[in-house]
Amino acid sequence: MPIDLARTDTFARRHIGPDENEIAQMLQTLNASSLDTFIETVVPEVVRSGHPLKLDPAFSEHELLTELKKIAAQNKVYRSYIGMGYYDTITPPVILRNIIENPGWYTQYTPYQAEIAQGRLEALINFQTMVMDLTGFEIANASLLDEGTAAAEAMAMFYSIKKQPQPAQFFISGACHPQTIGVVQTRAQALGIEIIVGRHQEADFSEKIFGALLQYPATDGAVEDYRGFCKAAHEAGALVAVAADLLSLALLTPPGEFGADAAVGNTQRFGVPLGYGGPHAAYLATRDAYKRQMPGRLIGVSVDSQGHKAYRMSLQTREQHIRREKATSNICTAQVLLAVIAGMYAVYHGPEGLKKIAERVHGLTKVLAAGLKRLGYRILHDDFFDTLRIDISDHSLDAILAKAEVRQINFRRHSDGTLGIALDETVGAGDLTALFDIFALSPAMRDDFTVEKLAAEMAPGYNGVMQRRSAYLQHPVFNKYHSETEMLRYLRRLEAKDLSLTTSMIPLGSCTMKLNATAEMLPVTWPELGKLHPFAPVEQTAGYHEIFRQLSSWLAEITGFAAVSLQPNAGAQGEYAGLLVIRAYHEHRGEGQRNVCLIPSSAHGTNPASAVMAGMEVIVVKCDDLGNIEAADLKAKAGQHRGKLAALMVTYPSTHGVFEEAIKEICAIVHANGGQVYMDGANLNAQVGLCRPAELGADVCHVNLHKTFCIPHGGGGPGMGPIGVASHLAPYLPSHPVIATTGIAGGQHGIGPVSAAPWGSANILVISWAYIAMMGGDGLTQATKAAILNANYMAQRLSKYYPILYRGAHGGVAHEFILDLRSFKASAGVEVEDIAKRLMDYGFHAPTVSFPVPGTLMIEPTESESKEELDRFCEAMMAIRREIEEIEAAVADHEKNVLKNAPHTAEMVAADEWNFSYSREKAAFPLPWVRERKFWPAVGRIDNAYGDRNLVCACPPVEAYEK
Numbered sequence: 001m002p003i004d005l006a007r008t009d010t011f012a013r014r015h016i017g018p019d020e021n022e023i024a025q026m027l028q029t030l031n032a033s034s035l036d037t038f039i040e041t042v043v044p045e046v047v048r049s050g051h052p053l054k055l056d057p058a059f060s061e062h063e064l065l066t067e068l069k070k071i072a073a074q075n076k077v078y079r080s081y082i083g084m085g086y087y088d089t090i091t092p093p094v095i096l097r098n099i100i101e102n103p104g105w106y107t108q109y110t111p112y113q114a115e116i117a118q119g120r121l122e123a124l125i126n127f128q129t130m131v132m133d134l135t136g137f138e139i140a141n142a143s144l145l146d147e148g149t150a151a152a153e154a155m156a157m158f159y160s161i162k163k164q165p166q167p168a169q170f171f172i173s174g175a176c177h178p179q180t181i182g183v184v185q186t187r188a189q190a191l192g193i194e195i196i197v198g199r200h201q202e203a204d205f206s207e208k209i210f211g212a213l214l215q216y217p218a219t220d221g222a223v224e225d226y227r228g229f230c231k232a233a234h235e236a237g238a239l240v241a242v243a244a245d246l247l248s249l250a251l252l253t254p255p256g257e258f259g260a261d262a263a264v265g266n267t268q269r270f271g272v273p274l275g276y277g278g279p280h281a282a283y284l285a286t287r288d289a290y291k292r293q294m295p296g297r298l299i300g301v302s303v304d305s306q307g308h309k310a311y312r313m314s315l316q317t318r319e320q321h322i323r324r325e326k327a328t329s330n331i332c333t334a335q336v337l338l339a340v341i342a343g344m345y346a347v348y349h350g351p352e353g354l355k356k357i358a359e360r361v362h363g364l365t366k367v368l369a370a371g372l373k374r375l376g377y378r379i380l381h382d383d384f385f386d387t388l389r390i391d392i393s394d395h396s397l398d399a400i401l402a403k404a405e406v407r408q409i410n411f412r413r414h415s416d417g418t419l420g421i422a423l424d425e426t427v428g429a430g431d432l433t434a435l436f437d438i439f440a441l442s443p444a445m446r447d448d449f450t451v452e453k454l455a456a457e458m459a460p461g462y463n464g465v466m467q468r469r470s471a472y473l474q475h476p477v478f479n480k481y482h483s484e485t486e487m488l489r490y491l492r493r494l495e496a497k498d499l500s501l502t503t504s505m506i507p508l509g510s511c512t513m514k515l516n517a518t519a520e521m522l523p524v525t526w527p528e529l530g531k532l533h534p535f536a537p538v539e540q541t542a543g544y545h546e547i548f549r550q551l552s553s554w555l556a557e558i559t560g561f562a563a564v565s566l567q568p569n570a571g572a573q574g575e576y577a578g579l580l581v582i583r584a585y586h587e588h589r590g591e592g593q594r595n596v597c598l599i600p601s602s603a604h605g606t607n608p609a610s611a612v613m614a615g616m617e618v619i620v621v622k623c624d625d626l627g628n629i630e631a632a633d634l635k636a637k638a639g640q641h642r643g644k645l646a647a648l649m650v651t652y653p654s655t656h657g658v659f660e661e662a663i664k665e666i667c668a669i670v671h672a673n674g675g676q677v678y679m680d681g682a683n684l685n686a687q688v689g690l691c692r693p694a695e696l697g698a699d700v701c702h703v704n705l706h707k708t709f710c711i712p713h714g715g716g717g718p719g720m721g722p723i724g725v726a727s728h729l730a731p732y733l734p735s736h737p738v739i740a741t742t743g744i745a746g747g748q749h750g751i752g753p754v755s756a757a758p759w760g761s762a763n764i765l766v767i768s769w770a771y772i773a774m775m776g777g778d779g780l781t782q783a784t785k786a787a788i789l790n791a792n793y794m795a796q797r798l799s800k801y802y803p804i805l806y807r808g809a810h811g812g813v814a815h816e817f818i819l820d821l822r823s824f825k826a827s828a829g830v831e832v833e834d835i836a837k838r839l840m841d842y843g844f845h846a847p848t849v850s851f852p853v854p855g856t857l858m859i860e861p862t863e864s865e866s867k868e869e870l871d872r873f874c875e876a877m878m879a880i881r882r883e884i885e886e887i888e889a890a891v892a893d894h895e896k897n898v899l900k901n902a903p904h905t906a907e908m909v910a911a912d913e914w915n916f917s918y919s920r921e922k923a924a925f926p927l928p929w930v931r932e933r934k935f936w937p938a939v940g941r942i943d944n945a946y947g948d949r950n951l952v953c954a955c956p957p958v959e960a961y962e963k
Contacts, residue, residue, distance in 0.1 A: 026793040498715075558688055582699070600622075829887065
């Protein structure tokens with residue numbers, strides 16, 4: 001027998017939790033002879049592809065990192081002075097190691113279960129307070145996707161507030177960043193809002209204009225006094241949003257003080273690497289009067305069962321599920337991990353540190369301006385913060401650019417031939433000397449001045465007309481953790497309050513909380529990938545574009561589609577982009593009247609919200625008692641709206657966790673009535689390698705890379721939602737106003753940009769690229785089979801204790817299943833929330849609560865969890881069922897029992913008084929193995945109603961800590 005040279009330590013066996021023995025044991029429980037035979041009974045033959053994935057052979061982890069180093073080396077990391085909202089930054093190492101590179105922070109889920117998410121909720125309160133203080137507003141959300149998206153959300157918020165009848169108009173200053181203008185125009189077109197781009201100095205507020213957007217400082221660096229503009233807008237009944245650079249507000253008068261109604265922007269330069277465009281956390285701040293119209297997530301302060309202060313998501317948290325087609329935005333558009341980083345940057349530096357950084361950047365810019373004037377150049381604006389616009393008309397632009405190329409330096413080139421230079425906190429005196437050498441086109445131009453001599457001649461600080469007078473970041477949290485020792489301990493304290501995948505499985509249906517492998521995550525912080533400006537010349541980014549090409553082709557192979565756009569940087573944004581592509585397709589064919597979107601009653605709340613954002617009218621389609629789309633109702637409504645039908649949004653497998661055998665028939669009905677089929681990719685983890693959306697009849701599908709393809713959830717963001725489309729939709733994929741995307745995606749009839757950066761959050765695309773490269777076609781297919789097996793094994797074990805609400809034709813479930821808990825309300829007074837909170841005492845995050853059916857739990861184990869972990873969760877649920885039986889049998893009190901009082905904190909269990917009818921041991925250590933790995937919830941059950949009545953969205957005052 002020849003020696004086998006193949007690697008034995010394959011990545012797939014590290015990623016997939018159950019080994020061969022565990023798989024055999026689970027199959028025995030399910031009375032199945034083999035995994036393939038079992039999959040054939042669960043996945044209907046009519047939907048199976050019969051098309052094995054044609055992907056490159058799988059890399060080992062070592063081979064992957066070696067190969068990726070070669071690809072990343074193709075990128076040329078120039079010093080970029082481009083600006084336009086993106087800056088190089090210094091990530092404090094204590095934040096880099098303990099947040100960005102720490103799975104205790106990046107594997108957390110969205111903080112819906114607040115009692116086990118107090119650490120990141122406090123971090124987000126810090127972020128909100130930082131934004132409120134620096135912008136001068138009373139309220140701020142807990143992050144948005146990027147500055148362009150935040151500006152579009154501000155426009156939509158103003159539109160909702162003003163209730164302006166059509167034709168409504170929104171004014172944008174031509175001094176805004178071009179990518180921001182583009183994203184707002186895309187959103188406005190879908191909503192039927194007319195955009196007017198012009199000089200803000202000449203704005204004429206007609207009665208049709210309901211709002212306006214300004215840039216501060218302007219895109220070319222000018223600092224202007226907008227007080228007169230805001231006054232004129234208000235007199236005409238319009239509201240004003242200001243896209244503000246957050247670091248500049250350490251020195252400049254904040255928008256909330258000069259008359260603006262909202263501020264938006266990007267917090268990237270607060271310690272978050274450039275990453276060729278993302279991920280970065282945007283912000284939106286506004287007046288307290290508009291808090292109920294404010295988009296995104298809002299973190300507030302409430303109290304727990306013991307009367308202690310506790311944080312929770314407030315107001316908008318449930319908007320998309322409650323309001324659905326009436327929702328004004330998608331809350332699944334946050335960047336939590338990046339907001340945590342930015343907020344901690346402010347905590348670490350504090351107000352004085354931030355001011356010193358801002359003053360240093362501004363001081364260097366003043367020195368640069370003085371030196372360029374000495375060299376004979378004209379600076380177009382006298383009042384600036386960190387960016388100059390330079391008149392090159394009397395000099396050789398080609399010669400300057402040639403010298404810059406030799407030194408590997410990028411400038412911004414304006415359309416009128418002027419050059420822009422934006423400085424950042426990484427710049428030093430040596431960088432200015434290099435710039436002076438570039439602009440000194442002859443020895444005669446360069447006199448004997450030096451950076452140090454110029455600096456000695458200048459007064460420090462910002463002395464322009466918009467000088468800030470107000471204080472900021474006065475709360476103790478921003479003034480006590482400035483040594484690395486104290487910062488390290490603070491970060492560790494917060495991390496310990498949060499349950500992440502480092503603690504236990506997070507079995508959330510529809511959210512696919514799987515392994516985020518270390519080998520996938522390591523490259524994210526490589527400088528070859530992290531230090532590239534998103535608008536750097538494409539010839540400097542060959543490595544990234546190789547990754548884009550490969551990832552796009554792999555996703556196309558996996559989904560069966562002809563083309564892929566990587567631009568949408570969230571799943572909800574993928575939905576929005578896909579629907580816009582469908583609308584563009586109809587309009588290009590002269591059928592612009594098609595605006596009706598059919599959505600099943602079981603759909604994710606993001607679906608109707610996205611449809612409304614895309615300017616569509618939502619019509620709900622019924623589901624039958626088995627959870628399937630009711631074909632007769634679909635057919636009737638598709639026929640009724642035949643002339644206006646634009647699309648059907650469908651999730652597959654269904655939101656109920658079932659492979660609907662009629663999916664091809666459903667798609668055919670929609671096509672027969674002139675519509676397109678949008679497939680929600682939330683459940684793609686049950687399809688990869690087994691069936692392909694395009695073959696099922698879908699025309700477009702978004703791919704949640706933060707679910708199926710291993711980008712970590714990061715506590716509620718980052719995410720990525722690329723869309724795959726059939727060939728007839730490819731010409732309409734998103735474009736970009738700064739960097740052409742047609743080389744990889746985006747067609748000649750492309751919709752406008754949906755993200756500020758051309759390829760969305762490019763930095764984290766590397767994670768999904770690495771996952772697919774290490775799994776290969778066989779590994780991906782095996783992972784899907786394991787995910788389906790794990791779900792069915794759990795469903796089989798738990799079915800003896802809880803009803804399984806929906807099953808497929810042969811009794812199986814897909815990769816997730818729903819437990820029906822509704823009967824316990826009548827039998828024991830137990831709500832689904834009580835079971836969710838009690839699971840915390842067992843060391844688990846609850847499955848998805850009350851979605852898609854109220855009073856239920858939707859469980860998805862993923863392929864990454866071992867049989868041992870699945871059994872632990874099942875044992876916890878079985879134990880909880882016995883606790884319910886004690887209530888039903890009147891052994892335990894109907895109101896004062898272990899479920900109603902859950903979760904139990906260490907403080908409760910260790911208290912001198914114990915006024916409960918059950919033991920402390922039962923409260924805290926309900927099963928023997930809990931002792932070995934106890935996770936203590938940081939607070940008791942939180943009073944949600946109190947929090948909504950007494951909304952506080954900033955760090956509480958110092959006095960609150962004394963109480």
